Amino acid sequence: MTTIPLPQISPAPHKVVTQESPWARWTLILLALSFLSLFLLLPLVAVFFEALRKGWEVYLAAITEPDALAAIRLTLTAAAIAVPLNLIFGIAAAWAIAKFEFRGKSILTSLIDLPFSVSPVVAGLIYVLIFGLQGWAGPWLREHDISIIFAVPGIVLATIFVTVPFIARELIPLMQAQGSEEEEAAIILGASGWQTLWHITLPNIKWGLLYGTILCNARAMGEFGAVSVVSGHIRGLTNTLSLHVEILYNEYNFVAAFAVASLLALLALVTLVLKTLAEAKVAQQTTRGNHS
Amino acid sequence: MKFNLWLSAGLLTFILASSGQALADQTLLNVSYDPTRELYQEFNRAFIRYWQEKTGEKVSVRQSHGGSGKQARAVIDGVPADVVTLALAYDIDAISKQSGLVPPEWQDRLPNNSSPYVSTIVLLVRKDNPKGISDWDDLIKPGITVMTPNPKTSGGARWNYLAAWSFALKKYNGDEAKTRDFLSRLYKNAPILDSGARGSAINFIRHGMGDVLISWENEAFLALKEYGPEQFEIIIPSISILAEPPVTIVTKNADKHGTHTIAQAYLEYLYSKEGQDIAARNFYRPSDPDIARKYTHQFPEINLLTVDEVFGGWQKAQSIHFSDGGLFDKIYVNQ
Numbered sequence: 001m002t003t004i005p006l007p008q009i010s011p012a013p014h015k016v017v018t019q020e021s022p023w024a025r026w027t028l029i030l031l032a033l034s035f036l037s038l039f040l041l042l043p044l045v046a047v048f049f050e051a052l053r054k055g056w057e058v059y060l061a062a063i064t065e066p067d068a069l070a071a072i073r074l075t076l077t078a079a080a081i082a083v084p085l086n087l088i089f090g091i092a093a094a095w096a097i098a099k100f101e102f103r104g105k106s107i108l109t110s111l112i113d114l115p116f117s118v119s120p121v122v123a124g125l126i127y128v129l130i131f132g133l134q135g136w137a138g139p140w141l142r143e144h145d146i147s148i149i150f151a152v153p154g155i156v157l158a159t160i161f162v163t164v165p166f167i168a169r170e171l172i173p174l175m176q177a178q179g180s181e182e183e184e185a186a187i188i189l190g191a192s193g194w195q196t197l198w199h200i201t202l203p204n205i206k207w208g209l210l211y212g213t214i215l216c217n218a219r220a221m222g223e224f225g226a227v228s229v230v231s232g233h234i235r236g237l238t239n240t241l242s243l244h245v246e247i248l249y250n251e252y253n254f255v256a257a258f259a260v261a262s263l264l265a266l267l268a269l270v271t272l273v274l275k276t277l278a279e280a281k282v283a284q285q286t287t288r289g290n291h292s
Numbered sequence: 293m294k295f296n297l298w299l300s301a302g303l304l305t306f307i308l309a310s311s312g313q314a315l316a317d318q319t320l321l322n323v324s325y326d327p328t329r330e331l332y333q334e335f336n337r338a339f340i341r342y343w344q345e346k347t348g349e350k351v352s353v354r355q356s357h358g359g360s361g362k363q364a365r366a367v368i369d370g371v372p373a374d375v376v377t378l379a380l381a382y383d384i385d386a387i388s389k390q391s392g393l394v395p396p397e398w399q400d401r402l403p404n405n406s407s408p409y410v411s412t413i414v415l416l417v418r419k420d421n422p423k424g425i426s427d428w429d430d431l432i433k434p435g436i437t438v439m440t441p442n443p444k445t446s447g448g449a450r451w452n453y454l455a456a457w458s459f460a461l462k463k464y465n466g467d468e469a470k471t472r473d474f475l476s477r478l479y480k481n482a483p484i485l486d487s488g489a490r491g492s493a494i495n496f497i498r499h500g501m502g503d504v505l506i507s508w509e510n511e512a513f514l515a516l517k518e519y520g521p522e523q524f525e526i527i528i529p530s531i532s533i534l535a536e537p538p539v540t541i542v543t544k545n546a547d548k549h550g551t552h553t554i555a556q557a558y559l560e561y562l563y564s565k566e567g568q569d570i571a572a573r574n575f576y577r578p579s580d581p582d583i584a585r586k587y588t589h590q591f592p593e594i595n596l597l598t599v600d601e602v603f604g605g606w607q608k609a610q611s612i613h614f615s616d617g618g619l620f621d622k623i624y625v626n627q
Contacts, residue, residue: 133370133391142370150371232371233356234321247357250490251329252518254498 047265050258062248062256063263070236071244072263074155078227078240079220082159086216090167091209095201097168098175099183112168115161123161124229127154150232155240158226163216170212171205174282178204207281214278218271222264316352318554323373325360325447325537326488327511331574332377338570339561343554351554359488360447361386367393367542374546374555377539379447379489381405382606384540393544407536408562409576412596413448413455415527416496416505416512423503427529428459431504432477439502440482441492443614447537448489450614452506455533457613458597462531476623497524508535509591513575534596 020028052059062068096102097109115123129135131148141148148154182204186196202209224242231238239247241264248257324332336353343351356363356371360379367373368391378384381399388394399406417425423436431438441449453475460474461467484501486492489508496505497515504527505512512526539559546552561567568583577591578584603609613619 128369131370134368138370147370147372149369150366232323232366233358234354234371235356237354250326250357250494252494252498252514 044265044269047258047261050254051262053258054255058255059259059262062253062259065256067236067239068244068256068260071239071241071260074152074237074239075221075241077152078156078159079217081156082163082220083213083217085160086163086167087209087213089164090171090212090216091202091205093168094171094175094205097172099180109172112165115164120158120162120223120225121229124158124226127157127161127230149230150234150238152238154230155227155238158230159220159223162223162226163220166216166219167209167212170208170215174205174208175201207278207284211275211278211282214271214274218268221267316350318349318351318551320351320353320374320551320555320558321356321372322353322375322377322558323356323363323367323371324377325363325379326357326490327448327493327508327514328377328537329355329357329490330514331510331571331576334574335562335567335570338566339558342561342566343557349554353558357490359441359445359449361445362487367391372545372549373542374549374551375539375541375559377537379535379537380450380606381536381538382450382610383447384538385607387542393542394540395543398540398543399538401540402559403563404579405536406538406540407579408539408559408567409537409571409578411535411537411576412509412532412594413451413529413535414507414509414512414532414594415529416507416515417503417525417527419521419523419525421525421527425504425527427527428456428478428531429463431456431481431506432474434481436481436504437502438478438482438504438506439492439496440485440506441489442485442487443620445487446489446492448508448511449485449492450609451508451533451535453613453620454599454603454609455529455531456506458533458602459529459531461602472619472623475619479624509577510575528592528594531595531597533602534598536599 051062063072093108093112097105127149130137131141131154132138133142137148148157182200183196186200191199222242223240224246227240228243228246231240231243233239233243233247235247241260245257245261245264248254248260322332322336332353332355336355340351340353343349356366356373358366360383363371363376364378364383364386367376367387376384376387376394384394384398385396388396388398402408415425415431417423424430425436430436440452443449443453456478457471457475460471464470464474484492484495486495489511493505493507493511493515495501497519507515509526512524515524516526539562541552541555541559543552546555562571563580565580565583568578568580569586572578572583572587572590575590578587599606599609603612611618
C-alpha cells in the first residue's frame with residue numbers, strides 16, 4: 001500500500017557525523033542507486049521508449065484520438081472534484097485532530113487511514129453493493145433516473161475514497177508540531193474563528209497542504225482498482241486514463257497503450273518535481289515554526 | 293491558496309465546457325464480450341452509416357468489453373446497456389433471471405436462437421508446432437502448459453471446457469468418470485486462468501506464456517493476422533463445439549432510454565448481408581448461406597457438436613459444470 005513519508009520534523013542542516021567507513025557508505029549508496037534504477041528508472045524509460053517506437057505522429061494520434069481525449073477529460077474531472085473535497089476534509093480533520101482533545105479521536109485517526117488498509121477492489125465493490133441495481137439504493141436510484149456507478153459520479157466517489165488520507169495524513173503531524181499557541185494568541189487578541197483560520201493556520205500549513213494536495217492529485221489520476229470496479233468500461237464515457245491503457249493493450253494496440261501510459265508517467269514526473277519543491281518548503285517552515 | 297482555488301475552478305469550467313458529447317441524436321450502448329472488439333468497431337461504423345442513410349438520424353454506439361460472465365454481472369448491477377452481445381446464452385439468461393431487464397423468452401426474438409454468427413474453439417500453437425500438438429489428447433500430456441481463461445468469468449473459457457469435454461466423452465465412449473479425469477489432467481496443465489479470453493490470448497501471444505492456447509476461432513485468426521503466420525499456427529481439433537454467441541435487446545433499459553427501435557435495427561443489421569460480411573471478415577462464421585459460401589475457403593471444416601446434443605442445453609451445462617461446487621470446481625480443486 002502507499003504510504004506518505006512524514007515531513008522531516010527535526011532538521012539537521014549541519015554535517016552528520018557517521019561512524020561507517022567510506023567503503024560501507026559507498027556500497028550502500030551504490031546498492032540503493034542500482035535498486036532504484038532497476039525498479040523505477042528502467043520501467044519509466046521503457047514506457048517512453050515503447051510509446052515513441054513508431055514515431056511522434058503515431059504517438060500524437062494515440063493521445064488525441066476521441067476516446068483517449070474523453071479518458072483524459074474524465075480523469076481530470078474526477079481529480080478536479082476529488083482533490084478540492086479532500087482538501088476541505090483534510091484541513092478540517094487535521095485541525096480537529098491536531099488542535100483539540102475529544103472522545104473518539106483515535107477512532108477518527110484510524111478511519112482516515114482506512115483507505116490505505118482496504119484493497120481498492122473492495123472499496124469499488126462496496127459502492128456496487130450500495131448503488132448497484134441489485135444494491136440497497138439501486139431500485140430507488142433507477143426510478144429517479146440517477147446513475148451513480150457505471151457513470152461519472154461513481155468514478156468520482158471511488159477516487160475520493162482512495163485519496164481521503166493523503167492531505168489529512170500530511171497535515172496532522174505538521175499541525176501537531178506547530179502546536180496551538182499562535183491560534184490561542186490570536187483568539188485572546190480578539191480574532192474570530194475565520195480570521196484565525198485565514199491569517200494564522202492556513203499560512204502556517206500552506207506548504208504541507210500543497211505537498212499533500214500534490215500526492216492526493218497523483219493518486220486520484222492514477223487510481224486503477226477501485227475505479228475499474230465501478231466503471232463498466234464504457235469507452236468515451238466511463239474510461240479513465242489508466243483504464244484506457246488496459247483497453248488499448250488488450251487490443252493489440254501496444255504503441256497507443258504506452259503512449260497513453262506515458263501521459264500518466266509524465267504526470268508522475270511533474271508530481272515528483274513539485275513534491276520535492278514543496279518538501280523543501282515544508283522543512284523550512286517547520287524549522288521556523290519550532291524556533292519562533 | 294487563492295491562486296490554487298482559482299486554478300481548480302478554471303480547470304473545472306474548462307472540463308465541463310469541453311465535455312459536450314459528439315453530436316448524435318441517439319446513443320446506443322453495446323455491452324459485449326472480450327474478443328468482439330474489432331468486429332464491433334467495424335460493424336458500428338457500418339451501422340451508423342446505414343442508419344443515417346435510411347433515417348437521416350445520427351447515432352453513436354458505445355462499446356464495453358470484458359469476460360462474458362463479468363459483463364453480464366455488470367449489466368445486472370446496472371450498466372445501462374441497450375443491447376448485449378455476449379458469448380453464450382446462459383449469461384443473458386442470468387441477466388433475465390437476476391434483474392428482469394430481459395424477458396425470459398428473449399432467445400425467440402431474433403433468428404437462429406438470436407445468434408447472428410457462430411464460432412468454434414480451436415488450438416493455437418507456436419510456429420512449427422514444437423510440442424507436436426495435433427488434438428485435444430496432446431493437451432493432457434505432462435510438460436505441456438495450456439492457456440485458457442477462467443470459466444467462472446469468461447464465456448470463451450466455458451466453450452473451451454465444453455469442447456474438451458465433448459471430445460473426451462466421445463473418446464471414452466460416454467464414460468463420464470474417464471472424461472472427468474481427462475478434464476482434470478487438462479486443467480492440471482493450465483496454471484493461469486485469466487478472467488477473459490483476450491487476457492489469456494495476450495499472455496500466450498505477447499508474453500510468450502504456455503505451449504498452446506485454447507481459443508475462439510476468431511481470436512486465433514486475429515492473432516495470425518496481427519502477428520503473421522510466421523509466428524503461430526492454428527491446429528484444428530478432430531472434434532469441437534458449435535459456439536453460438538447470442539445478442540439481444542436489454543428491453544427495460546432500451547425502453548427507458550427510448551432506444552428500442554434503433555436497438556432492434558442494430559441487431560437486425562447483424563443479420564443483413566453487410567453485417568454478415570463484416571462478421572466473416574472478422575473471422576466469425578456467418579449464418580447467411582450466401583456469405584457463408586463466399587467465405588468457405590476461410591473456415592476449415594470441423595466436426596462440430598452442439599451444447600444441446602452433448603449437454604442437454606446451457607441451463608443444464610451451467611448447473612452441472614460451472615455452478616458453485618459444480619464439476620469444474622471439483623476438477624480444479626482436486627489438483
